[in-house]
Amino acid sequence: MSLWFWILAACVISYATKFAGYLVPAKWMKNERMSRIAATMTIGLLASLTVVNAFSTGQQLTLDARVGALLAAAIALVLRAPFLVVVIAGAAAAALLRLAGWG
Known part of the structure; x- marks a missing residue:
């Protein structure tokens, strides 16, 4: 088919x-x-x-910049930040971690 x-x-x-x-x-x-x-x-x-x-x-577990982005977004949520700030915090954390070579 x-x-x-x-x-x-x-x-x-x-x-x-x-x-x-x-x-x-x-x-x-x-x-x-x-x-x-x-x-x-x-x-x-x-x-x-x-x-x-x-x-x-894929089918493998990976620890890279996405984990740091998720952690930064979770911290922003705990601090009751607005949704846009949560998204920006996650994106900034991922960018900085990738810039540092961790993912």
């Missing part, structure tokens, strides 16, 4: 999943338990994506 078949299949699956979300009854979504589950899943997915992107290259 060609690459285009898989691209189209992924598009159809993605659209069907989004459409299925509209078919869920509204009263299910107003349930407190469902809201808590959805919020928890969102946080878990974001955390796992962050860890995978910060600590891996």
